Amino acid sequence: MVNRTRLVDEFLELVKIDSLSLKERQMCDLLKQKLENMGYMPVEDNAGEKIGGNSGNIVCTVKGNKKVPAIMLGAHMDTVVPGIGKKAIVDGDIIKTDGLTILGGDDASGIAIILETLKILKEENIPHGDIQIVFTVAEEIGLLGAKNLDYSKIQAKYGFILDSDGRIGCAAVKAPSHNKINAVIKGKAAHAGMEPENGISAFTIMAHAITNMKLGRIDEETTANIGIIHGGTATNIVCDRVELEGEARSRQQNKLQAQTEHIRDCFVQAAEKFGGQVDFDYEMEYPAYDLPADSAVLGIMKSAAEDCGIVFETVVTGGGSDTNIINSKGIEAVDMSIGMTNVHSVKEQISIKDMIDATTYLIAIIQNVK
Template identity: 30%
Template sequence: MIHHDTQAALDRLMRFLSIEGVTGEEKAIAEDVAKALQEAGVPAEAIAYDDANTRIPVPTQTGNLIVKIPGRGALGNAEPIMFMTHLDTVPLCAGAKPRITGDKIVSGGDTALGGDNRTGCAVLVSLAAELAKQNLDHPPLVLVFCVREESGLWGARHINLEMLGPVSMGFNYDGSRPADVVTGAVGGDGWSVEIFGRASHAGVAPERGISASMVAAMALADAQANGWFGKVVKGDKAGTSNVGTIAGKDGRGAGDATNVVTDYCYVEGESRSHDMAFVDAITDAFEAAFVKAGKALVSSEGKTARVVFSRQRKYHSFSLDRDSAVVRRGIKGVEAIGLTPNPRLVNGGLDANYLSLHGIPTVTFGAGQNEAHTVDEWVDIPAFQNACRLAIALATAR
């Protein structure tokens, strides 16, 4: 019978939810997680930070927290297994005041809660505590608490693999239902375009101007009309796209006044699919639409806009074989705690995308998060407790 101290696990979760640590500013929560691990019996020398923050191209307070727990008993010499989660929350969680209402944890204010992903942090610390407290046999374990997941999977992308060491498989906690065995996720591009038009007096000589905002509108209308916006289906290929930002210089709105033709516009969006070639196709379609629109709008002097399109591969898709060792272990773990496994793919990026790209096949499970990234976010306490039991089952399976 797999069991754990449910009150201690809940207390850890409430403790972590109360600590601010939005993406890029994870120092305080990382330090408290490290402290909680030591309180659970993990030696200080087993806890360290990697140098991922020195390679992440945006300011990041600390590297990934990596914890090494030696194997014990009959499983002590088995291949190491990784458990991972992320430390950061979205900015909407700043100032969260968690409170328990029945079987739920909710935010007491006008912020999101931070269950994404403080639930995962509490699961991993509770796993370490229960293995020590119950003196359970387990293989060598590596616990990883990543930074900057919410702003681009940066911690997982730049994790120090030498410090991580050899691991045979990984289990990631990030989601709602523990019974969901997430075996794959989409890949995605982030793209942006700068449109350089020409200003002119909109009331006196609008024909001399080149409206950057109109070029953007024409391009986006063209992409939508040709089926490249939103849910994208082309034959047997499927994906999604979105336009997230339309702005001007220095974060201001595009344009300066209604009587001036807009001379600059910045547009930012994304493309996603489980097929990386189709990710490229979606992004290509947006680039073609902007280039076409830039040439189509011609001033009275025969001039056109200059369009600069950029793309960045945000994460690669992956899909694990249902018969692979990590998926089989995940399914057996869910069954061991009395739930029905639900193997599935998801349409969001995960730290598991990068770990799988790094050569570590990683399955993701939920830990009770619901309505993440909104002020209505809540944590399902029974699901969180099942996630803790599942971690023990995964770590101790023979």
């Protein structure tokens, strides 16, 4: 049923669009036009105004002709950097980058698969219940679109989010909570050549703190990282201020809290040792989700996989997605694999066969909603 040429052309068209986080206007306008051309009435919300972006989320309800629970199909419109001037290269079954930018398959492939699915449902007159399409903004910078979506307008009972790498048939059923960490280390400035002993180096405090931290893989459920550091104004001045950004993630809340407190304690102890100060704060970016094995949404996916001859498999992930937020709103949602490879890198690529298989699988999922 899948029109290979149409699916590939749609994907390539989407890839060409620059759609960095908070700058999704062109992508949003194109997708609304595509949905309108299919006869639907997409609505753009005001999430962009809330988060300082130039575009909101798209919500489009496709009315069904079958009395089954409504479902949500979701993907995000934004990409990471380097994402300006993307050029896709088709090499047989593989679509890849030119090595200078990301491809943007995360998540243009999810969008293209959803659009192809809608076309097939209409062309083949396949019975289905109500389907709510949600294309979000700013997923890559903290799931901001999903956080600011008006869920009073969402009636879906189940959600299928097309935003995961891996083999077609895999479903991410567990994902961690994420704490965003900010620390400001305060030392004392002094002339580095004339009186360094009168200064307190914020860099020294930072180095001591990080040396004593447990970072990287803490255990199978927990990770931590210091990712951004800003500090210093000149080589002849003892640095009096360093700002750091980091994170901690875990699928267990008690482990997340313990890791966050450990990072804080390392900063505090180092500041006390060298006579400086530290301001430390954190906030939860998103909550964990953990779908039970007997959840209805997984039953739907399992039955659909059998119909397609696909091997169904549940997996856990260390990443976050809109799925985390959607589950927290009471919608039973899963993050589906769509074949993305080497995402967030200039070696990103995707298989055309995987996109076709993901489309076939998504149609079977829709048919198995009961």
